[in-house]
Amino acid sequence: MPIGLITPSFIVERNENKCIQCQVCVRQCANEVHWFDEETQKVFAEDANCVNCHRCVTLCPTSTLLVRKNPLEFRENSNWREDIIRSIYLQAESGGILLAGMGNDQPYPVYWDKLLLNASQVTNPSIDPLREPMELKTFLGRKPETLTIKNGKLHSSLPPQLELEIPVMFSAMSFGSISLNAIKSLAQAAQEVGTYYNTGEGGLHRDLYAFGANTIVQVASGRFGVHPDYLNAGAAIEIKIGQGAKPGIGGHLPGQKVGKAVSETRMIPEGSDALSPAPHHDIYSIEDLRQLIFSLKEATEYTKPVSVKIAAVHNVAAIASGIARAGADIIAIDGFRGGTGATPLRIRDHVGLPIEFALAAVDSRLRQEGIRNQVSIVVAGSIRHSADVVKAIALGADAVYIASSALIALGCHMCQKCYTGKCNWGIATQEPSLVKRLNPQIGARRAANLLRAWKHEIKEMLGGMGINALESLRGNRLMLRGIGLTDRELSILGVSAAGE
């Protein structure tokens, strides 16, 4: 075998003074980094295998382990950066597409971090959520332009709506890309807190039908696991056109991840690759989308809102307008930092738009056309904390989807190796010995806690602005100021500069 050119990315440091040779690390590493030498009765590490997921570090009972970036450096070069050189070595060896997990990690500007929120001082009072009601209830779905009221009664009934107690939902993650225990955790948390989780394109495992009232079922180009019971099981249906981590291509699930349960749920043979086509082959244009929307509505007797999810791409505003006019009740937009289980690295890092711009453009466009109030906008693609949520709502979103944040709550350490299927945290894996590491009771508690914590923080920020109902923040861009942005960026975002 010729010499391999790839050096370890990380090195595992073991403090020999503290190591008790208990071998918890050996038993817990699915990447086989740690190994116990019977002869010397000592634990050693194979650095090259380490993905820096922190599983061993977290479980070590004596805190003896440290994983650090390999200090071995290439000669400094701003153009030929280390990651670029390494990827060339990899491709020279494999001849294949580079894969990656989670979202775009490149140093593009994060516009959330360049937006600042307002608070009340003197001229109007801030509101204290500990003492006054603070309302976050949100309805997603098509709204009529006007309501007909006769004799103090509602004359026309409202189209089907999703009712959220917090404007945060768990974004689409399929059974296959993540484990059943991870989905169960999110489903139960959604039920506890009063929001929704999304099946992704992997169908609905029979254990999850119990959470139907809090489920958004997805219909993607592969149509995996789509059948009448599936469509009717959820509270809403989402047509997935694209996702932020891989605009323009379909979901890929390697055959190794298609075990018995995944195969049954997706309705495909065990061990077969589940490759969703890049487009829906019955949607080559907007009028085709309209057909699918209404086919799904017809199939579910018009009892469920239909969402259409797209990746944020250059003409997202026009596309969103078309989707609204095609009859979608909710438009979900996924920005270029959105995560995934597996995506070609170059697509993840170079295709699409920041969600902040996409949201601002879509909201403004729909308002110019006078149809903003008819559809709900849900944004995704790296909503990292409650302030991001508040900023998204102020820019014009009705609600947000979170996925990476939710997985981090379940234990994900962002090692970005989801595509290997060896997730040591039991999240992005189908290996039974790894899946069992995520106890859904713990997962649900942690995911629900995250939502509750954000809820408190959102209320505090709202109260500070003198607002006590979330609808008064929606599209209220006066509550935002930009910092370190160009005039052009400010005008796209529709916000004034800090100090103005």
Place this chain on the structure above:
Amino acid sequence: MKRVYVNPEFCLGCKLCEIHCIAAHSKHRNNVLKAFKETRFRPVSRVIVEGDNLNSFAVQCRHCDEMFCAKACITGALQKDPKTGAVAIEESRCVGCWTCVLACPFGAVFRHYGEKKYAVKCDLCGGEESDPACVKHCPNEALVLRE
């Protein structure tokens, strides 16, 4: 009575329960590092994890009503606490004959070799208020203390 139960569905086989059991019963209570590095006579674990990463479960004393260990004990060192229902070993009376080790159908009695040899088993070390060390440190809540 409250016993420690294992849910094999979530037992990882990491054996942290064993490590913390040892620490809890060492001279340096709950200090894993000192328990392992400095104790001359390191205690044995009162809980033992059987199986591999995929199928594993932790076993410890069931505190049976029909006590095979106590029946077999030649000195009466094993007694059931009439109040708590926990089965305990009185170390001073134990002669180290290991009959109880043989008699236990779960393999939950272990041999301790120190200055004196005697049998040891799960003593529900947390007391009435708090969880035993194994339960407290199980990273996946596979071990629970319940009725």
Place this chain on the structure above:
Amino acid sequence: MFKEGDVRIPSGCAISGIMNTKGIAFSGEKIIQSISLMHDRSNGLGGGFAGYGIYPHFKDYYAFHLFFDNFSAKENTEMYLRQHYHVEFDEAIPTRITSSITDPPIIWRYFVKPKAERLIKSGVVDEEEFIVRSVMNVNRMIEGAYVFSSGKNMGTFKGVGYPEEIGNFFRLEEYKGYIWTAHGRFPTNTPGWWGGAHPFTLLDWSVVHNGEISSYDANRRFLQMHGYTCTLQTDTEAIIYIFDLLARRFRVPLEVAVAVVAAPFWSEIQRMDQEKKELYTALRAVYGSLLINGPFSIILASNNGIMALNDRLKLRPLTVATKNEFLFIASEEAAIREVCPMPDRVWAPRGGKPVFGLLESAFHSRDVLWQQPLAAGYSS
């Protein structure tokens, strides 16, 4: 320095309103007296009044009050008006030279009716819609001209100064009306523009308002979708457009409109019976962007009566009193007792609960307040 409309200026205020529910007109003296008691609630940078029933001789004509910065603006406006309207009469609004009011603009009034052919040509069938659009056209298109009152048999009088000085300047004691509202302003900077003073009006509806709404941009951007341009960037302007959109355009009963701008809390909706719950849930879901959040107390007036309303947390003061056929509303009780020392009843309305005062004659009319018949009498 930015002019009003170039920048958003929060302000605190005093408001007052007096109404004779039998429709008997009384002089503007009382309302000046009432608002002047609350001198410290304004800072001399804006004051104004609205009077109803003041133009009985021209009651079928729309009374346009305008500010002009210069005579060319006046000429341009008159050209526009004569093109679209039949102008029955016009004159300078009589004022008194006082020491405290300096540098007033040219102030003129026109009594007009839209020309029928213009109405048809514009494609707007609704006469009121035609008026609204042409007022917005003048304000937006003609540099230096500003229509600040456009209703029938009513008028607003406002400017830069303390309200009592403005009342004196406009010689309001010489007018008689059955409804008077007043506003004293405490803006947080000094725009010094007469058009920025309050009340703010649209057709015969006027609003005086105290507060700073925190939902402003959410409201404004929703209104924008329905063709309203908030040129002044003031809350008052947004509030009147919200009521106009709901009551006139969407045909929502006024009491329901109130439940949109000062929506009941979800906890309250939860306790309602099924029918009401459905209505209020739908209202909040569909018209949520019209919820007025943050502190406000407002008096909304039309030819048929007045309505007073607080935000749902009651973050601004508002007191109501009655005496015989008179209804008094003011930021402070003292401002009521100043003109009516012994009222029959005095109360502070609860947050989000409107107080209606309707003309007795209006009970038989189809167009009460906005256009919707309401339950009789005062409700609190």
